[in-house]
Structure formats: structure tokens, C-alpha cells
Amino acid sequence: MPFNLLVLSCVSYVVFLFLVAFIAERRAAAGKVRWLRSPLVYTLSLSIYCTAWTFYGAVGSAAASGLEFMTIYMGPTLVFVGWWGLLRKLVRIGRQQRVTSIADLISSRYGKSNLLGVAVTLISVVAATPYIALQLQSVVLSFGVFAADDREGTALWVAIGLALFTVLFGTRNLDANERHTGVVTAIAVEAVVKLAAALAVGVFVVWGIAGGPSDILARITAADRPEWALEPARWAGLTFASAAAVICLPRMFQVLVVENADETHLATAGWAFPLYLLGMSVFVIPIAVVGLEMLPDGNPDLFVLTIPLEAGRGDLAMLAFLGGFSSATSMVIVAAIALATMLSNHIVMPIWLGLMRPAVSGDVRRVVLLSRRLSIAGVLALGYAYFRLSGGGEALASIGLISFVGVAQVLPALVGGLFWRGATRVGAAVGLTLGAAVWMYTLFLPSFGAISADGFGIGWLRPHALFGTEGMDPLLHALFWSLILNVAGFCAGSILSFPSPMERLQGAAFVGVFDTAPGPSGWAGGAPEAEDLLVMAQRILGEETALTLFQAEARAQGRAGYLPDPTPAFLERLERRLAGAVGAATAHAMIFQVAGRAAVTVADLMAVADEAAQIMEYSARLESQRQELTRTAAALRDANAKLTRLAEQKDAFLGQISHELRTPMTSILAFSEILMGDVAPEDARRQAGIIHAEAIRLTRLLDDLLDLSVLESGQVKLHVSDVRLRAVLDRALAAAEHVRPRHDLTVFRDSGAEALVLRTDPDRLAQVFINLIANARKYCDAADPQLRIVVRAQDGGVTVDFIDNGRGIPRPAQASIFEKFARLDESGQAGTGLGLAICREVMMSLGGTIAYLPGQGGAAFRVWLPL
Amino acid sequence: MKRPLFLARGPYRRRRLRDAARILPFAGAVLFLMPLLWPSRGTGLNGLYMLAVWLGLVAVAAVLRLWLGDESGPED
Incomplete structure (x- = not known):
């Protein structure tokens, strides 16, 4: 097949995926998400576990060592059929704490420690780089099968294309805890293509080339060779490693926990995902055996492609090629999203936060999005560089296993953190460091010859025979020693150290996640100013989201307006919300900057003590009742x-x-x-x-x-007609000109948004606008007075915000400015004190509202009208 | 906060089903390791055995899901 045709089919496949992702995002935005977030899509998205390594490499592995490839699927199967024990807890915690990545989970569990977040991030990036390189290599190899005139640069273009796709659909919304509906749907489609391809080739081999199941069984028996015998140590060890990997791989954590829309989906995935894996692997041995017969000199890693080609079935080979392409692309896309979230939340943001002190100023959202996009490009660049440097020589399976052992180092800290309250930050740090170091020394560095095999001449330090344990398989040797030392360090560190109050709080919250009574809040004690919190939240969550959040909270506390009391419970909720965007450690640090005090003390922690829990709970109830009374x-x-x-x-x-x-x-x-x-x-x-x-x-x-x-x-007569919002605003601005005519006021508008057509009384509405604009002209005391008019459609209506850059209205006066006769100052500006009261009455008769909008850096009014 | 010591028949049955769900992966692990204990019977037969165990695990998990799927109660 000519090279150009191959490229064309790849490009059209990717365009198709683009469309799928695009349509899914559109439907999600329109609220039609029922089947987009079904258990089926969830299960299919988990299939990113099956990368190009398993798609092509499983057959290669089966040709070399028989049934051993199955271990890679057995671990995940056991983990998923046992979802009730471990995965359910993991997903519940992930949703409750709004966890953004596995690094965030570890950091959050151990007292929101960013040090651990950084450690997990680094391990994950190092372990994922060869894995991404492996996917690029598999695409290049499969191109080579079809096109004799293989070109340089295939890998580069694939990497660039994937980076583009990931940035487009992976960083649309800031909140990493929001689901990436488009990406997940595209991946689900790719999962179907993968499975269909694997099954089609398998069916063709069993019934098309061989004479059915019994013939295949006979051929397998005939082809059996001594090196296919099961090796007990590798059989058990690899099963364990794959079980660990399916929990700890950042990309698996992303689809399993972060993208989970509903806990009950997990129950379906508990049997459906093992079934998917079964489907992917049922024909692996037949394909390997038939391939060895037909193409004794061929590369077993590519039998899935070369057997159909040899048999003259170009269409089947093309389907298999797309299956492999899907496996590679879906893995890279999700891995890049997961790693970019970790890099940006645990490395870029803390540095930026330390340098800029942005709780005071600056737009956080843009920085986070930018750093995430750059991280995606960086992760793919690293994978590409590794691909170029390593030259792509090794058999596919071995690289994947090296990654598995690397990410398995997170397992002790993760599982220990979920089930053992005594696990501490020191223990987790010691375990992770020891395990990662041993993995690097015994497996990762030797894999590309970066370290000599003699252990610097010291006998018991040889990378493949630590402490004189000679004769072990190098992979198992590394797995054994890294995890033994990891667990030992984790336990010893935890037992010998004393946790900080925040660690104990988080430990209790994680281990006891199913006990419904909430523990003590991390923010007991004094309170920051609600308006400062709003200003900060707006810059992370975006203006609208933050205002809605604060308004809902204020309403729940029985207050009107946008400023709730900063109760400990509210602070906690706000922190979790922010954590969904920037990670637990950063969110905690930002609230800390505003609140300016230690979050929790040992005295607060007394409430955690189990013995005293009931008394404490009672007194806490009294205390909260007292606070309630005080508030009332x-x-x-x-x-x-x-x-x-x-x-x-x-x-x-x-x-x-x-x-x-x-x-x-x-x-x-x-x-x-x-x-x-x-x-x-x-x-x-x-x-x-x-x-x-x-x-x-x-x-x-x-x-x-x-x-x-x-x-x-209420006897007012309205003259309702259809009118463009822009026309009403134009009129109001012109009419307000005569108020302090020599006073220059710069007005910023958004004529696109103002094109809306309203059904209302234009004269009355203009009256309200004139009043607000005139107020800005009269009272805005900035040296260079400006007025922003922001129009947005929301809540089935339209909001028009008038925001000036003056001093604003002081907190105590905000409550009464809409009352009749209320006047802010006696500075002698002519006014009857009736303007805003009239505005409020007019808006009421138009079926809308008008309210003061705090925290906008000046006086700000929001007019809301139904559409 | 205190949990009841004895349960009625229905809740009792549900708890035991949860136990079954917890035991399942360990049972699966033992079954997956069985081929190591047999004298070599060839890749074909071993493969068939593995597929049968695999399918069995999927079936049991699917049946358990019918009873446990929509529960999100506390840990017992």
C-alpha cells in the first residue's frame, strides 16, 4: 500500500475521532449526557489499559513464552472483580475530595503535602516516558509493514498530532475534576475499534486459516515448546505487578477515578472490564501459533498485521492497523492529560504561587491552563526524545513491564493510606524514595545501559543481584527488592514518626470515608473576610461559577446576596471546590494565604479521638447550635x-x-x-x-x-415590545451623557453579546440603565473612570453587569442601598435618594431583579431579566 | 453511632454477599495460580483452563453486581 494512502486513512480516522469528541462535547454542553456517561462508556474508556503494547506485543510475547502474556490481564481482572473492596473506596474518596490525579490523592491523604505530590509526579513522568515512546514506536513499526518506502518523521508527526488533539479536548475546562466528555467518548469509540480488530483477526485465523477450534488446539499442541512452560515466579510476580499497575498508572487513575461520573458504574465495570480483557486476549495464542507456522522469519510483534496481509486480506489488515493505531493514540492522549494535570498542579503552580503570591493579584485560570497545555507538549516531547535516543530496538513487552514496576512504587503509600490511619507523610516519603531509587538502579537505568553491571566493584551492590541474590529474573529481582524496601521504609517511617494535625485529619477522613458522619473541619477557629474569599475564588473558578457558588451558599445560610458567612463548613467546601481545579495542596495554600492562620490545631484534633468521639460530637452539636444562635x-x-x-x-x-x-x-x-x-x-x-x-x-x-x-x-402599565438589548443600552448611554457632562467616563461594551432580543418594556428598562450609568458618572471617583457593561445569558435569562472602577460601596451600606431614601454620602451630589429604589421596583414589575455584586473591584450592579 | 449486634434476615444476607464480593479476587488468584501446581499439561489445555476460570469470574461478578450494584452503604 502506498505511503500516502496510509497517511490519508490515518488522518481521516483522526478527523472522525475529532468529530466524535466534538459532538460529544456539544451534547454534554446541551445537557444531553445520559448515554455519554453510561456504565458502558465508562467500561470502554477503561480499555486504555490495552495499549499498542498489548495489542501487538501480546502476540509477540505469546510466541516467545506461551501463556505468560495472560498475567498482564489477570492482575486487572482480579482487581476489578474485587471492586467492592478497594476500587469502591478509591472512587468514593476521589469524588468526595475532588481528587485531580494520583499524585493529588497521595498529597491530600498525607496532610496536603506537596512534597509527596512532587515525588509521585516525578516517578510517574519517568515511568511513563518510555511507555509513550513505545506507542510511537508501534505506530512507526506498523507503518513500516504497509509502506515499503518508510519515511523519517512519522513518529514526529504522530506526536505533534496527538499533542494537538489532547490540548484541544483535554484542557477545555479548568476544573480537572470536571469530566472530559469529548475525550472519554472518543476513547470509547477507539476501544470498540480495538476489540473489533482483535476479534476479527482472531476469527479469521481460527476459522479462515485453520479449520476451527479443534484444529487450532491440535496446532497449539504441535507447536508447544519447552520455553513455553510456565515459570512460577514470573507467573505470580507479573500478575501482581499488573494488578498494582492498573491501580497506580496515572492514566488508569484518570479514567477510573477522575472521569467517573457515577459510583454505580464501577459495579458494571467490575464484570464488564474483565470480559473486555478476555475478548482482547482469547485469540492471542492461536494468532501466535498460526503466525509462527506461516511466517517463521517474521517479527512476532507484528503478526496481527502480517498474517492477514500474507493471506491476501488487505481490508482485515487495515482494520488491524486501525486497532493498533487506536490503542496507541488513546493511551497517549489520556496519559498526557493525567501527567499534565500532575505537573501543572504539583510543580508549576506551587512555584508560581511562591513567586507571585497571587492570592493578592493576577489571573490564576489562565496560568493554570497555559501550564497544562505546555505540560502536555512537554510530556509528548519527552516521549519522542526517548524514542529517538533509544532507537526503538527492544521488544515491546519488556519496556511496558519496566513502567509497571515503576508505578507500582506508589502502591504501598496508596493502599496504606486508604486502610491504615497510622500511615504518615514521613513513612510515605521514605517508602516512595527508597522504592523509586531501587527501581531506577536495578531496572530503569540498566534497561538502556546507563549503569554498569558490576555495581561499582562491590559484590552485593550489583544491579541484578542486590545483596547477593543471584539467579533471579532481573524484572522480578527489581520488583521484589524495590517493593520490599518500599514497604519496609513506609512502615518504619510511619511507626517512628508523629503525624501533623492535618495528616491525622485527612487520614481519618480517608480511612473512614464510608462512615457518613463528617469529622471536624480543618478550618475551625477565626474567619477571613468573605469578600476576599470571593475575589480569590473568582480568579480560579471564573467569575460566574464563583458567584453562583457563593450565592447558593449564602442562600443555604438564609441570607440574600452573594456573601455567605465564612463558616468552617463553607471554607472546607470552598477548599475542595478549588482543589478540583488546582489540586489539594495548592488550594489549601491559597485559602491559607487569605485566612492567614494555621488551619487546624492539636486541640481541634481532640475531636478526632475515637474514645471521646461521642461526647465530642454532642458538644460539637451544642457548639454549632450556639454558633447558629449567634448568627441568628x-x-x-x-x-x-x-x-x-x-x-x-x-x-x-x-x-x-x-x-x-x-x-x-x-x-x-x-x-x-x-x-x-x-x-x-x-x-x-x-x-x-x-x-x-x-x-x-x-x-x-x-x-x-x-x-x-x-x-x-403595582398599577404600572407596561408597553412590552421586542427590542434589541444593544439599542436600549445605546439609548441609556446617550441619555446619561448630560450627567456631569465634562466628566469623562470610558465605557467598555461587548456588542456581540448585546445583540440579544428581549421582550420587555424598553422605556422602563432604559430608565434602570440610565440610573446605573448616571450613578457611575456621578460617584465613580477613580482618576481615570471606567465602566464595563458585561452581558451574559444564564439561568434562562440574561444578566447585564455594570462595573465601574471606583471605590465601590462599603460593606455595611451594601444592604440598604436599594431602600427608599437611602443615600450614601452627604457630598452634595444632587439626587433624591430614590433612584435605586425606583430601579428595584421597575425590575420587579419587569419580572427581573437587580442586585449589588460584591468583589468586583468597584461598584457593580447586576440586572437580571428573564428571556 | 452504635451498630446493631444482630441483623434481620435480609440485611444479614446482603452483608454475606458483600463478604463474597471481597473474597472473590482471592479465590480468583488461587484458581489462576493452579496451573503452576499441575504437571505440565501443555499450553493448549492450560490456556483453556485459564479462559474457563476467567469467564467464571466474570459471571460471578456479574451476578454479584445484580445484588450489590446500587448499594452505597457504609462499610460494615
Whole structure:
């Protein structure tokens, strides 16, 4: 087959996947996710376990050592049929703590320690690099089978294409805890292609080339050779290693825990995923045996492709090729997403946080997204570099196994952390370091000859015979020693050290995740200012999400507006929410920056003590009731103060209104008396002008009062018509020009969003807008006054935000600005104190709302209208 | 906080099913290791045995899922 045709079919396949991912994202955005997040898709997405290594390499491994390839599937099978014990707990914790990666889980369990996050990240990246190189190599090899004129650079283009796909669909939303619906759906499709390809080739081999099952069995018996006999140590050891890997591989953790949409899906995957693995491997031995007969000199790793080609079935070979291509691409895409999340959350963000102190300023979202995209490119670049450097010589299976042993080093810290409350950070760090070091020394570095085999001349330090254990298989030798030393270090470190309060808190939360009563909060004690928290949350979660979160929380506490009380429970929820975006350690550090105090003390921890749990729970309940009462009392005091203030303001206003009515009246009286006498015509004109102006002032005041009383009585008549929002805003801006005309106000608008058509009363709506714009012109005290008008569709309506860059409205006054007669200052700006009250009444009669929006860096008002 | 010491028939049965779900992987491991204990019977027969065990595990897990699948209760 010509090279160009092959490239064309690959490209069209990738375009097809693009479309699948794109449509899935569209449907998810429209809320139609029922079958996109079904147990079936979940199970299929788990199939990224079967990489190109297993797709091609399993046959190669079977040709060399018989049934041993099955061990790679047996481990995962055992883990999944036993989902009730381990995976269920893992998934529950992952969802409850909004875990973003396996590094995040370890870091979070051991007191949100970033040190451990960094360690797990480094191990994962080092172990994954050869694995990614392996996928590139398999694509290059399979290209070579089809196209004799193999070109340089295939691997490079594949790497670039995959990086592009991953960046496009893997970093659309910041919250790593949100599901990547598009990617997962595309992977599910690839899983079907893989399975179909493997089954099709197998069926063809058994019934097309051989004469059915009994013939195949006879051929297998005839082909049996001594080196196919089972090796007990490798049989057991590899099963264990693959069981560990299926839990600890970052990409498996990503689809298993992070992308999990519903815990009950796990129950289905518990039997369906082993069935998938069974389907992938049932024909491996027949293919290997028939391949050895037909092509004694061929590369067994490529039998899946070469047998159909040899038999003249180009179409089947093409399907097999796409199956292999799917295996390679889906693995690389998910691995890149998982590793990029870890790199960005545990290495880039903490450094950036340390340098910039961004709780005070700066846009965090953009930095996180950028660092994630760069990390994806970096991970693929590393894989490509390894591919070039290693020259792609080794048999496929051995590289994969080296990675398996590497990631298995996380297992003791992970399982220990889930089931043993006594596991500590020191223990986890010691175990991980020891295990990773032994793995590097005995397996990883020797794999590409980076270390001499004589152990620096010291007999018991030889990489393949540590402590004189000669004659072991090198892989098992590394697995044995690295995990033994890892577990020993983990246990000794945990037993000898004393955990910090945060570690003990997290330990109890993880181990007891199924005990429904929540433990003590990590944020007992004083409280930061809610507005500061909002400012910080907006920059990580985005303005809308943060505002919605705060508003919902405030409503749950029985308050109006956007600022809830910063109770410990709220802080905890907020921290978890942030952790979904930037990881537990970073989120904790950021809240700590705002709160500015230690999160939890040993005294708080007394509540964790099991013996005293019940008494403590009772007193905690009392305590929370007391706090509740305090809050209620505070709310009552607030209300009382507001009433008193209003009453005072009302009196003051009546005084003022009589004053305001009397001042023009007095001048009108005085000047009209003069006019009744003898006056020169030019004087008469001037005095009549004054009388006219004063009369206008009076009329305006009376108009306002009248307007308000009509609105309040609900007898207002609306003239509803279809109108473009942009037209109403244009009109309002033009009308507000006359307020302080020499005062320059720069207005930023978004004419695209303003193209919306509303069904409302345009005059009334314009009245509200004019009022808000006029207020900005009057009161915005910045040196270079600016007004941003932001329009967004949300909640079945449209919000229009007016945000200026002035001093804003101080916290105590925010509650009462919409009340009648409320005036912020006595600075002498002409105003009746009725403007915002009228706005509120108008919005109510239009079926919308108006509210003050805190935390926007100036005075900000949000108008909401139903669509 | 205190849990009851004895359970009615229905909850009792469910708990034992959970036990079965926990035991299953260990039973599977033992069955997967069996070929090591037999005198070599050839790759073909061993392979068939492995596939049969595999299929059996899938079937038992699927049956357990019918009873346990939608539960998300506390650890007992």
C-alpha cells in the first residue's frame, strides 16, 4: 500500500475521532449526557489499559513464552472483580475530595503535602516516558509493514498530532475534576475499534486459516515448546505487578477515578472490564501459533498485521492497523492529560504561587491552563526524545513491564493510606524514595545501559543481584527488592514518626470515608473576610461559577446576596471546590494565604479521638447550635439596625424633602413678587428663567415620588415590545451623557453579546440603565473612570453587569442601598435618594431583579431579566 | 453511632454477599495460580483452563453486581 494512502486513512480516522469528541462535547454542553456517561462508556474508556503494547506485543510475547502474556490481564481482572473492596473506596474518596490525579490523592491523604505530590509526579513522568515512546514506536513499526518506502518523521508527526488533539479536548475546562466528555467518548469509540480488530483477526485465523477450534488446539499442541512452560515466579510476580499497575498508572487513575461520573458504574465495570480483557486476549495464542507456522522469519510483534496481509486480506489488515493505531493514540492522549494535570498542579503552580503570591493579584485560570497545555507538549516531547535516543530496538513487552514496576512504587503509600490511619507523610516519603531509587538502579537505568553491571566493584551492590541474590529474573529481582524496601521504609517511617494535625485529619477522613458522619473541619477557629474569599475564588473558578457558588451558599445560610458567612463548613467546601481545579495542596495554600492562620490545631484534633468521639460530637452539636444562635442573633441585630437606620433616614428625608420643596418654593415666591413690581425687561427675563428652572426641579422631585408610588402600588402599565438589548443600552448611554457632562467616563461594551432580543418594556428598562450609568458618572471617583457593561445569558435569562472602577460601596451600606431614601454620602451630589429604589421596583414589575455584586473591584450592579 | 449486634434476615444476607464480593479476587488468584501446581499439561489445555476460570469470574461478578450494584452503604 502506498505511503500516502496510509497517511490519508490515518488522518481521516483522526478527523472522525475529532468529530466524535466534538459532538460529544456539544451534547454534554446541551445537557444531553445520559448515554455519554453510561456504565458502558465508562467500561470502554477503561480499555486504555490495552495499549499498542498489548495489542501487538501480546502476540509477540505469546510466541516467545506461551501463556505468560495472560498475567498482564489477570492482575486487572482480579482487581476489578474485587471492586467492592478497594476500587469502591478509591472512587468514593476521589469524588468526595475532588481528587485531580494520583499524585493529588497521595498529597491530600498525607496532610496536603506537596512534597509527596512532587515525588509521585516525578516517578510517574519517568515511568511513563518510555511507555509513550513505545506507542510511537508501534505506530512507526506498523507503518513500516504497509509502506515499503518508510519515511523519517512519522513518529514526529504522530506526536505533534496527538499533542494537538489532547490540548484541544483535554484542557477545555479548568476544573480537572470536571469530566472530559469529548475525550472519554472518543476513547470509547477507539476501544470498540480495538476489540473489533482483535476479534476479527482472531476469527479469521481460527476459522479462515485453520479449520476451527479443534484444529487450532491440535496446532497449539504441535507447536508447544519447552520455553513455553510456565515459570512460577514470573507467573505470580507479573500478575501482581499488573494488578498494582492498573491501580497506580496515572492514566488508569484518570479514567477510573477522575472521569467517573457515577459510583454505580464501577459495579458494571467490575464484570464488564474483565470480559473486555478476555475478548482482547482469547485469540492471542492461536494468532501466535498460526503466525509462527506461516511466517517463521517474521517479527512476532507484528503478526496481527502480517498474517492477514500474507493471506491476501488487505481490508482485515487495515482494520488491524486501525486497532493498533487506536490503542496507541488513546493511551497517549489520556496519559498526557493525567501527567499534565500532575505537573501543572504539583510543580508549576506551587512555584508560581511562591513567586507571585497571587492570592493578592493576577489571573490564576489562565496560568493554570497555559501550564497544562505546555505540560502536555512537554510530556509528548519527552516521549519522542526517548524514542529517538533509544532507537526503538527492544521488544515491546519488556519496556511496558519496566513502567509497571515503576508505578507500582506508589502502591504501598496508596493502599496504606486508604486502610491504615497510622500511615504518615514521613513513612510515605521514605517508602516512595527508597522504592523509586531501587527501581531506577536495578531496572530503569540498566534497561538502556546507563549503569554498569558490576555495581561499582562491590559484590552485593550489583544491579541484578542486590545483596547477593543471584539467579533471579532481573524484572522480578527489581520488583521484589524495590517493593520490599518500599514497604519496609513506609512502615518504619510511619511507626517512628508523629503525624501533623492535618495528616491525622485527612487520614481519618480517608480511612473512614464510608462512615457518613463528617469529622471536624480543618478550618475551625477565626474567619477571613468573605469578600476576599470571593475575589480569590473568582480568579480560579471564573467569575460566574464563583458567584453562583457563593450565592447558593449564602442562600443555604438564609441570607440574600452573594456573601455567605465564612463558616468552617463553607471554607472546607470552598477548599475542595478549588482543589478540583488546582489540586489539594495548592488550594489549601491559597485559602491559607487569605485566612492567614494555621488551619487546624492539636486541640481541634481532640475531636478526632475515637474514645471521646461521642461526647465530642454532642458538644460539637451544642457548639454549632450556639454558633447558629449567634448568627441568628447577629442577623436580627442587622435587621434591627437596618430598620432603625431606615426610620432615621425617613425622618431625615421628610425633613429634607420639605427643605427641598421649600427652597425652590421660596425663590419662586421671591422672584414672582419682584416680577409683580416694576422691572426692566431683561431682568424680568432672567428672573422668569430662574422661576422656570426651580419649577423644573420641583416637578422632577414630584415625578420621582409619583413614579415610585405608582410602581409600589403595582398599577404600572407596561408597553412590552421586542427590542434589541444593544439599542436600549445605546439609548441609556446617550441619555446619561448630560450627567456631569465634562466628566469623562470610558465605557467598555461587548456588542456581540448585546445583540440579544428581549421582550420587555424598553422605556422602563432604559430608565434602570440610565440610573446605573448616571450613578457611575456621578460617584465613580477613580482618576481615570471606567465602566464595563458585561452581558451574559444564564439561568434562562440574561444578566447585564455594570462595573465601574471606583471605590465601590462599603460593606455595611451594601444592604440598604436599594431602600427608599437611602443615600450614601452627604457630598452634595444632587439626587433624591430614590433612584435605586425606583430601579428595584421597575425590575420587579419587569419580572427581573437587580442586585449589588460584591468583589468586583468597584461598584457593580447586576440586572437580571428573564428571556 | 452504635451498630446493631444482630441483623434481620435480609440485611444479614446482603452483608454475606458483600463478604463474597471481597473474597472473590482471592479465590480468583488461587484458581489462576493452579496451573503452576499441575504437571505440565501443555499450553493448549492450560490456556483453556485459564479462559474457563476467567469467564467464571466474570459471571460471578456479574451476578454479584445484580445484588450489590446500587448499594452505597457504609462499610460494615
